[in-house]
Amino acid sequence: MPTRATARKGCGEGPGRYPRLVFSPQGPSLRELCVQAFSSVERGYDLLAPKFDHTPFRTPDSYLGATADALSDLGPFDQGLDVCCGTGAGMAVLRSVCRGGITGVDFSAGMLAQARSAHPDATWVQADARALPFTENFNLAVSFGALGHFLPTERPALFEGIHRALRPGGLFALPVGAPPPLTSVAHWATLGFDLTMRVRNALWRPPFVMYYRTSPLPALRDDLMAAGFTVTTVALTVLGSRRDGSPRCRLIVARKPTDPH
Structure with missing residues (x-):
């Protein structure tokens, strides 16, 4: 299960993908996952952090590599930021395309502790992604799998903070997967998951915000443009295509204009 609020990691969602229900033997037990699911998002991720990289919620290396390849054609960049960095998987992307320092921000102290151990040369900041503490510090920002932890009404604050940073x-780069076909198992699995989470959050406090179906590409494009970005997409063709030939995953490339007017 996955995160939210002081720079949340949307690890459970993956970059627009859907969860593979396969756990490593080193991953959390069913009991540990249940405890996390009935905790706050922050507390849940603190508990999960030591075993997080052994779960299907970590962003796959294939998505990280595809993103790095696409960004290499748009860079190089100087300072890089991973928003909702979790245990630091996205640092490999930033390190491959950034010539300067790289920074990760997340609200979970437990996740940051794991990230700091794995990448001691990076800078780590604990903060709420809806109120990022940066102003024009970075040339590139990325985020992997975090969107499910933000309600649609919270996305403007998230994107405005990234724009300000x-x-x-x-550039702000964000991989987003195509929605699964209506006839697929993934469609009904994610629909069932979201309905279950809505019932859980209606009956249990604190809430655990994690939804798969609240971030369609047109809505993301509209919110990014409202925050001041110009928005294009790049097809990550290496990740495959759907039956209709459209890419399974696109990279949203949101650029902050050089001229504020």
């Missing part, structure tokens, strides 16, 4: 001309 970037220097003029800076």
Whole structure:
């Protein structure tokens, strides 16, 4: 299960993908997952952090590699930021395309402790992604799998904070998967998961915000443009295509204009 609020990691969602229900033997037990699911998002991720990289919620290396390859054609960049960094998987992407320092921000102290151990040369900041403490510090920002932890009404604050954190001309890159076909198992699995989470949050406090079906590409594009970005997409063709030939995953490339007017 996955996160939310001081720079949340949307690890359970993956970058627009859907969960593979396969756990490593080193991963959490069913009991541990249940305890996490009935905790707050922050507390849940603190508990899960030591075993997180052994769960299907970690962003796959294939998605990280595809994102890095696409960004290499748009860079190089200087300072890089991973928003909702979790245990730091996205640092490999930033390190491959950034010439300067790299920074991860997350609200879970437990996840940051794991990230700091794995990447001691990076800078780590504990903060709420809806109120990022940066102003024009970075040339590139990325985020992997975090969107499910933000309600649609919270996305404007998230995107405005990322816009503020970037220097003029800076990029925000976000992989987003195509919705699964109506006839697929993934469609009904994610629908059932979201309904279950809505019932859980209606009956249990604190809430655990994690939804798979609240971030369609058109809505993300509208919210990013409202925050001041110009938005394009890049097909990550290496990740495959759907039956209709459309890409399974696209990289949203949101640029902060060099001219504020």
